[in-house]
Amino acid sequence: MDIQLDWSVIPNNMDVFIQGALLTLEISAISLLLSIPLGVIFGIGRISRNPVIRFISSAYVEIMRGVPLLVLLMWIYFGLGQFFSLGSYWGSIVGLATFSGAFLAEIVRSGIQAVPKGQMEAARSAGMSNFQAMRYIILPQAFRRILPPMASQFIILIKDSSLISVIAGVDLTLKAKNLAATSFRYIEIWTFVALVYFIMTFSLSLIIRQIEKRMLKNEQ
Amino acid sequence: MISIKNVNKSFGNHHVLTDINLEVPKSNVVALIGPSGAGKSTLIRTINALEEIDTGEIIVDGISIHDKKTDINKARTNIGFVFQSFNLYPFLSALENVTIAPMKVKGLSKAEAEKRGKELLTSLGLGDKFDAYPGRLSGGQQQRVAIARALAMDPQVMLFDEPTSALDPEMVKEVLDAIRQLANDGMTMVVVTHEMGFAKEICDQIVFMAEGKIVEVAPPEKFFTNPDSKRAQDFLSVVLNH
Numbered sequence A: 001m002d003i004q005l006d007w008s009v010i011p012n013n014m015d016v017f018i019q020g021a022l023l024t025l026e027i028s029a030i031s032l033l034l035s036i037p038l039g040v041i042f043g044i045g046r047i048s049r050n051p052v053i054r055f056i057s058s059a060y061v062e063i064m065r066g067v068p069l070l071v072l073l074m075w076i077y078f079g080l081g082q083f084f085s086l087g088s089y090w091g092s093i094v095g096l097a098t099f100s101g102a103f104l105a106e107i108v109r110s111g112i113q114a115v116p117k118g119q120m121e122a123a124r125s126a127g128m129s130n131f132q133a134m135r136y137i138i139l140p141q142a143f144r145r146i147l148p149p150m151a152s153q154f155i156i157l158i159k160d161s162s163l164i165s166v167i168a169g170v171d172l173t174l175k176a177k178n179l180a181a182t183s184f185r186y187i188e189i190w191t192f193v194a195l196v197y198f199i200m201t202f203s204l205s206l207i208i209r210q211i212e213k214r215m216l217k218n219e220q
Numbered sequence B: 001m002i003s004i005k006n007v008n009k010s011f012g013n014h015h016v017l018t019d020i021n022l023e024v025p026k027s028n029v030v031a032l033i034g035p036s037g038a039g040k041s042t043l044i045r046t047i048n049a050l051e052e053i054d055t056g057e058i059i060v061d062g063i064s065i066h067d068k069k070t071d072i073n074k075a076r077t078n079i080g081f082v083f084q085s086f087n088l089y090p091f092l093s094a095l096e097n098v099t100i101a102p103m104k105v106k107g108l109s110k111a112e113a114e115k116r117g118k119e120l121l122t123s124l125g126l127g128d129k130f131d132a133y134p135g136r137l138s139g140g141q142q143q144r145v146a147i148a149r150a151l152a153m154d155p156q157v158m159l160f161d162e163p164t165s166a167l168d169p170e171m172v173k174e175v176l177d178a179i180r181q182l183a184n185d186g187m188t189m190v191v192v193t194h195e196m197g198f199a200k201e202i203c204d205q206i207v208f209m210a211e212g213k214i215v216e217v218a219p220p221e222k223f224f225t226n227p228d229s230k231r232a233q234d235f236l237s238v239v240l241n242h
Helices: A014-046 A051-066 A069-082 A087-114 A117-125 A130-167 A172-183 A186-218 B040-047 B072-076 B094-104 B110-123 B139-151 B169-184 B196-202 B220-225 B230-239
Strands: B002-011 B014-024 B029-033 B055-060 B079-082 B157-161 B188-192 B205-210 B213-218
Touching: A014 A051, A014 A087, A014 A130, A014 A172, A014 A186, A051 A087, A069 A087, A069 A130, A087 A130, A117 A130, A117 B072, A117 B079, A117 B139, A130 A172, A130 A186, A130 B094, A172 A186, B002 B040, B014 B040, B014 B213, B029 B040, B029 B196, B040 B055, B040 B157, B040 B188, B072 B079, B079 B139, B094 B110, B094 B139, B110 B139, B139 B169, B169 B188, B169 B196, B196 B220, B205 B220, B205 B230, B213 B220, B213 B230
Parallel strands: B029 B188, B029 B205, B079 B157, B157 B188
Antiparallel strands: B002 B014, B002 B055, B205 B213
């Protein structure tokens, strides 16, 4: 077998890769921003004293954890799409955000539960409502603790976003697939695409590590 | 100022508080003492409703604390609570620990809250620690910040749950001095403590508890020299002669 690698396909189509990478970042970022409030709301819901809220939150988390993302995306796009079409762009974002939100909910829940009980008691003793104590005392501490697992979850979200190509979500993966289909430079293109995903996720890792360092500098 | 009437509380089958009745007049200082497991901490925590009660009533400054119709958040602003383990907010500086509740609960401006916070910290000997984070402070300093934090809400009543039990011996004095100063200023206080000398010196009443009951209430002169109950005599012979 004689394979001649021709890397010129990369610089010659750089505009396509950049476009694709920007779309991937855009869709991941919007999904991420939507998944954070979902994670906080359902994470708190999981430990609510109200059994109905607790049940709904647990059901959400368990269902999302138990269903593959690929199946969820298909369900939203082809299933739900028969009655109510979100289109591939918003369908992708809704799928990614609800999926990621469930994992964030578990991370948020564990972060809240890791804050010592005395913190809530001190805040409530000063006259704060349960909500105020959460908002001003508990969540800021929980957030510091969960930054590392949240970072992992965000990295997973960026990587998982490559699945949206199956519901025609236009991103780096779909652009690369189309380019590979016309140029036949599979090894060159998919190697480069892997590299681009790695650069995106590794940069995010570094950014979050810096935030973490800055936050911890104040304490101890 | 504090009125505790027929309070009972159980954890499952374990009766932790049995028929508790106690009056603390304004500007009085009351020490709760007794062997561990006597229910002292549970009792003091019922006064600001950190613990629920099963039956009875607790009235602080005219407000029935355990009444369902009471706005407990508002009632608590009138009751300062100091914990054994300080429970300072580790991500906030000393000054921010003191100012956050006045700002968020009472709606004070940042400037007003900081002015008062700095006064309080300075009066407690922490004038150079405004920006220090709790992790950088000694235990005694942390507990004084916690006292300032409680005082920042301008409470009518202060509750101390073993305020010196988590401290190294050399730091006990600075915290007791702060509490003594409050007593001299006429603050109404309840203190759970194992510091017998301190209880004797600053308290108006000693409340001796054992097995969830108040066994004896007496002024310190009487309690420490000639207690009525056998239980208190036994307790004192152990703690005073070691």
